[in-house]
Amino acid sequence: MTEIRKKALQIIKSTKVDFENPHPDIFIAKTLIANASWINTTEGTVLIDTLLTPDAAQIMQKKITETSGVIKYIIYTHHHNDHLGGASVFENDKPEIIAHRYLPDQVEKYQILKRHRARIASIQFNIPFDPERSINYVKPTKTYDKEMAFSLGDKTFELYHALGETQDATWIYIPELETAFVGDLIIAGFPNIGNPFKPTRFALPWAKALEKIRAKKPKMLIAHGGRAVYMNEEVDDLLKVTIEAIHSVHDQVVDYINQDIPIDEMIHLVKLPEHLKNNQYLSFIYSRIEFAVYNIYRWYHGYFDHNPANLLPRPQSEVNTEIFNLIGDSARIIKRSEKLLDDGKAQLAIQVLDILLKYDPDNIRARKLHLKILTKLGDDDFCLMSANTWVYFMEQDRKFLEAGV
Ligand SMILES: [Zn+2]
Secondary structure (H helix, E strand, C coil), rough: CCCHHHHHHHHCCCCEEEEEEEECEEEEEEEECEEEEEEEEEEEEECCCCCCCHHHHHHHHHHHHHCCEEEEEECCCCCHHHHHHHHHHHHHHCCCEECCCCCCCCHHHHHCHHEEEEHHHHHCCCCCCCCCCCCCCCCEEEEEEEEEEEEECCHHHHHEEECCCCCCEEEEEEHHCCECCCCCCCCCCCCCCCCCCCCCCHHHHHHHHHHHHHHHCCHHHCCCCCEEEEEEEEHHHHHHHHHHHHHHHHHHHHHHHHHCCCCHHHHHHHCCHHHHHCCCCCCCCCHHHHHHHHHHHHHCCCCCCCHHHHHCCHHHHHHHHHHHHHHHHHHHHHHHHHHHHHCHHHHHHHHHHHHHHHCCCCHHHHHHHHHHHHHHHHHHHHHHHHHHHHHHHHHHCCCCHHCCC
16 A cells, blocks of 8 residues: 555544644644544533544543633534544533535535445545445534624633635634634645536635734734644744745736636646745645636636637547547557656657557556556655555556556
8 A cells, every 4th residue: 555545544534643742722633634623611611522423532532621611602614524423422511513505515415425435535545435424413403694793701702704715604702812723724835626526606705704813913823724823923934935836826827817828727827926926924834826817717707718619529538439430549648648747748659658548448457557557656756645646546557457457
């Protein structure tokens, strides 16, 4: 098993939970995939997010019992499973569960797309395909629209709706602690604005939400993906550069759309500004800039790229077969694809090879080369989502080749 697949399985299956306690009243449970936080007040405890699974949540619950009181409220920052999945563990506390009003619809959407969701999860996270994987979902008892606030003991909890990774995002500000809890609006790297497997995400409203958080001048910021705690001047630095990066990528895409640059050219043109390129808060560990470009483009642009050949195209397999028949020579395509790979053009190599593979998917030599190209793409990759994708398809090739032996 490859290292990255091992890491992906670890991320999903691991019940390892670490804890942080950056303030006497703030606790954080950290897992590889997501974090959750709880805040003690003089009249009980408020939990923000619940981790991915009941198993992980039980470990967190043990710590809550040691450090805190009864859970009076749970706040979901958004509907992703790694934030909802552990809630059932706390049902005996009978907490009020608060979420944005769009959250229940989002969870329902997962149900109707269960098979598709299982397939894309198996590629994105490199985990086994399991269409029956269930969601441990406890419905909110209360939802809100734009913003809401409540007090518990000595603390005030201000909840604000944001459009970001999802349309049901909530961030929370506690003025007494001067602390913002931002869910996945911050993920220890360039924000996850574009995901090749998922529906379009928000870019400009994401930046606006971060601007609103920044305007509160928080002394501490707690994120629920990757690194959890940011303190003092780090908070403003982090928010400032993330906001600037989103605006920059967004504006470049808009400019290119206005110039009628096709999307397959645009993804290679958009870059972070020079002074942000190596910024510690903008690494492409999870997402990458090409994904953000596709995402912003899809937000503003229809599918038609202004080439009449692509308005109502024939299936790619049919077109590639026509091209293959003109070439009429598998060996030539393989040779050219090998040359491109040797020249360091792995992406072009895989697209050229596809002319043969769409025509003859069982061609052993082609599948071996396909595996070799994917291995190169995987080896050179730095981003978890794209690296997992190459690895997933490497395994498909491997299975095919082993079956044929
Ligand atoms: Zn999320």
